Amino acid sequence: MKAGQLNLHGLRRHLRLAAACGSAALLLSGLPGVSQAQNSPVGTWDFVMSGARQGVAYLTFASDGSVSGGEIVVPSPSGGYTGRNVGGDIGRNNNTTTLATTNLYGYCPVSGPWGFDSRGRVIGFYQEIVMMSETPPTFFTNGVSFIGPAVPGRRMTLMAQSPMGPVTMHGIPAVTLPDISGSWYGIKRQGKVSAVEFFTLSPVGDLPNTYEVVGTGPGYSYPNGTAMLSSQNKFAMGFDEVISTNYDSTRSVVGPFIRRTLSATMTGIDSPPGGASLTNLVNFRVTRRTSVP
Structure with missing residues (x-):
């Protein structure tokens, strides 16, 4: 970590x-x-x-x-x-x-x-x-x-x-917002590379409108992240990405949340910590899944 x-x-x-x-x-x-x-x-x-x-x-x-x-x-x-x-x-x-x-x-x-x-x-x-x-x-x-x-x-x-x-x-x-837990998918874009990801949100009891994030992408996973939904129509996510059991990168993104479609388009960084991390920008579009196989 x-x-x-x-x-x-x-x-x-x-x-x-x-x-x-x-x-x-x-x-x-x-x-x-x-x-x-x-x-x-x-x-x-x-x-x-x-x-x-x-x-x-x-x-x-x-x-x-x-x-x-x-x-x-x-x-x-x-x-x-x-x-x-x-x-x-x-x-x-x-x-x-x-x-x-x-x-x-x-x-x-x-x-x-x-x-x-x-x-x-x-x-x-x-x-x-x-x-x-x-x-x-x-x-x-x-x-x-x-x-x-x-x-x-x-x-x-x-x-x-x-x-x-x-x-x-x-x-x-703070007010309690409608529960958005469940299955989601996201499309990560970093540079010229795109990746599809699947993740779940589960409520965390200690903080309002806060969720544990567990997800996976092609060749990596994020087993223990956090998402926060604001009643000011902002959604933020932060988590570590691991390859097998080894740390690879930290992603932190925020953006507007659309309640009607249960979706958000967020921007931020996806990088290991260090002097160059602010240049490793990422776009992450997420949507709640309407059906799960």
């Missing part, structure tokens, strides 16, 4: 290990002299991203000053940023792996603290955690800071600063 996709089966365990973020949350939520009644973001929000990165995120702002959730990150090709590695695995042991240039993309669980500034705006940060390898377990982390106004029950617009550059996060309260 490479930097760009986190194994879903380890997600819950990794989030629990972010104890430092919980301490910071208590500090931020206890700031004196700030009224929290008029613009509280408490609840789960559905975000779409634009700017240096695109994608979909579901973030829960808790009353204890913590924020947690998940996101699928798709770097914008024009961003030109190659990322930064801020240090090894969560345990900070001697198995740390250093990458000179790594683009963070794919699915990431996130956690951190939030609070208010003197103007009543929501402020905070969260850590993105991505598994770089399973043996030994090593991880890649990035930090994202954010600030912006919240209108309870209506909208929240956060200006975020990521290692890839500035990002605007447009949020609305």
Whole structure:
């Protein structure tokens, strides 16, 4: 497993290990002299991203000053940023792996603290955690800071600063959308090469409108990916492709979702992590299957 996709089966365990973020949350939520009644973001929000990165995120702002959730990150090709590695695995042991240039993309669980500034705006940060390898377990982390106004029950617009550059996060309260689980097919186009793929979506209970992806293409498979559907008509997918049992590439794509036809045309990248990954662009058109042999 490479930097760009986190194994879903380890997600819950990794989030629990972010104890430092919980301490910071208590500090931020206890700031004196700030009224929290008029613009509280408490609840789960559905975000779409634009700017240096695109994608979909579901973030829960808790009353204890913590924020947690998940996101699928798709770097914008024009961003030109190659990322930064801020240090090894969560345990900070001697198995740390250093990458000179790594683009963070794919699915990431996130956690951190939030609070208010003197103007009543929501402020905070969260850590993105991505598994770089399973043996030994090593991880890649990035930090994202954010600030912006919240209108309870209506909208929240956060200006975020990521290692890839500035990002605007447009949020609305999360709602449960119609279930889109089942059998799908996709047509991947990269360069002059096209490939037909089949995959299934299965609901993931911890996050709204989030699905586990298991699929196969000619000569490769993706056994443990993630898809996220936003009520803002965006669909995103992130997964690792493997050949036999060996990692080959990470794909991260996002695009408009058409509810009437249960289809989406997404763009993004399909590449191993590294300095050239932002140039490995891909188009992925997906449609839910109406019949299965």
